[in-house]
Amino acid sequence: KTGQRLDPNQELIGQGLANMIGAMGQSYPASGSFSRSAVNLQAGAATGLSSVFTSLMVVVVLLFFTPLLYHLPQSVLAAVIMMAVIGLINVSGFIHAWKAQWYDGAISVLSFVCTLAFAPHLDKGIMVGVVLSLGVFLYKSMRPTVSTLSRCEDTALRNAMTHGLAECRYIGMIRFEGPLFFASASYLEDQINDRLQERPDLRHLVIVANGINDMDASGEESLSLVIDTVRAKGLDISFSGINDTVMDVIKRTHLYEKIGVENIYPTMEEAICAVHENAHDRSEETACPLTDVCHLPAA
Template structure:
């Protein structure tokens, strides 16, 4: 039963559901739905799809996630970032809005879901670690700007180009801005102002729903005076029908890069949102691999009911939590309202101005541009700051796919750089104690001219062996001819490979030829086992392994230590 609950998390919380949470969950579900429905219609337009497909994407995927997801507050459905990636990837393969275009978008959802499911089953959730937080923020901020600028065509009523490269968008906006539609622009800008004002007053106010209702009323009663304002018009009624996506191997190969991008972005979104919400409560914990499974199944089953790729929404998840949503019941309520909308209320949206949808999108995505984090990183860590900036500019100038690829590559480069050049320190004795500390941070420490205590703060492997040797040699050169003993404080070394062991053996032989002894202190058990298997004992005896640096110094200075003999015997017995 425990395994079943792990595979199907709804079984862990639904049988123990507390009636006291029902009212809050219902209110949260209604609140989320009031945002989800207009956003779903708007995001479908970003993806180049008819509005109804935004509502399809808001239905089945979130119900599947309720069953298999580990977060009880994450809101699944169409999102702006994924919608833009869909449009960018498919627009080169088919005419936007055509039947072929729709079929490709649905196939893409099946591909994305299948890849996510396989990653989850094979426990590949760790891949998200290759994208650092600065990269995620840089990429998210850039995509938010791209999405916002792409919506200027609907906001201002001008047929601007659609692109995922900001300089192309800005150039076209500059050239065509004089052709803006006055009525459309006034309605759109007023909608933006209303949304911003309501957000400042209280984030729980359904600002998106309010501007949608106002927009529909204005166009319904003043249609004759606003004939130049583009509206959504007919949205079909009815629930999505079960239909297996058309499988085309050639098309799958063409879609693979965009699918891989959606997999990575979707997973990053759901993990970052889920972890944020997890930290605010003590009821549940997020499982990265199960989240992949849940998201994968949501997209797979969703594609069978005409959904395009979906993931978690930053704004709707935050609204769900702020409105008091505690469990997946709020998502079920939200889905029920979407069902009612699909069955009975789609005609209501006939007079909905597209500029209102653009206003909802622009305000939502521009809030994702994180300037505060960039300022904080500039003060806290310059390398992370430039990583954020590089990802941001590569995304806005090169496009979404090159941007995420650049972010991954830069994250790997930074990872390699940091692991190949870890922190090293020479230790000295704190006066009137047996403690040894970094001489660069504690000026009062006592440095013995005959002893070098060298600390290496990382695993020792092929990528940083040369750096280890260079730093050790530099410090021994500084000591000069008075040096008699090198102590490697290995307390911070948690792993070692064969290259590292061979380098150590070579250095030990080198220093022995110069009549310099080599001791080890604070070696962890697994690392010590690797040392012994690698032949370190051929170069130094067991009596030269110490629990702490002070024991090694004392042994060297006195030449006799009963405790050290006992420790050597203990190591010998443990190794045998």
């Protein structure tokens, strides 16, 4: 709310130490209060000393003014808290989250509704948000974006489907965006097999690996199977943009020798230059979508 950077670990350590020391003197358990923090903020508090002054005022009120406040209706106290907390509801935050990713906005709204529904058990509403977020994370990890690249107007290689670009008949530039591990390894195999079936004229497959930031044993085995499958169909396969982390795994598992140093390129452009002529030998393609901008015909 104020832009101040908070350290949750420090907060938890502070509360834990307070309870440990307080237990020696039979004190009440200490904890953070969202509503009290909201009231504090609305009152103009700027530092942690506000809690000290608040505590002193509570002691004074308990000692000298309790009879005056004894008959104060709880609805009055509830109104004070509600007026303070309602100012913390950031509607624009929900809208911004929805615009960024619709599922982020949906999770935030569902978490908010569940928190209200489960009140006063706010932890249940928070757990709903945590579970939904983990579910989205796992789904995206299991099914990362796999795209076929073509040349766009800005001369960059971009997702052909997203930008309405034609795909090269003889070279498939496949970009995998995400870690290649046990949860996503089979998905890569499925995507490669689908493209091989859909494009019978393919002669060379280039795996654009700059989006693969990590790879485990299952991912390495999957990559090895992809190489075997592609070569069994009589196609060539190359890799471009392999980062150091993935390259270390490839070398340790001897997949490097299976791929062949001559089939590994530092960039996509170098890969295209190296394989383009051979893949287009006696081709019927007048303009290659990997070197020229070729849009799909209008429907």
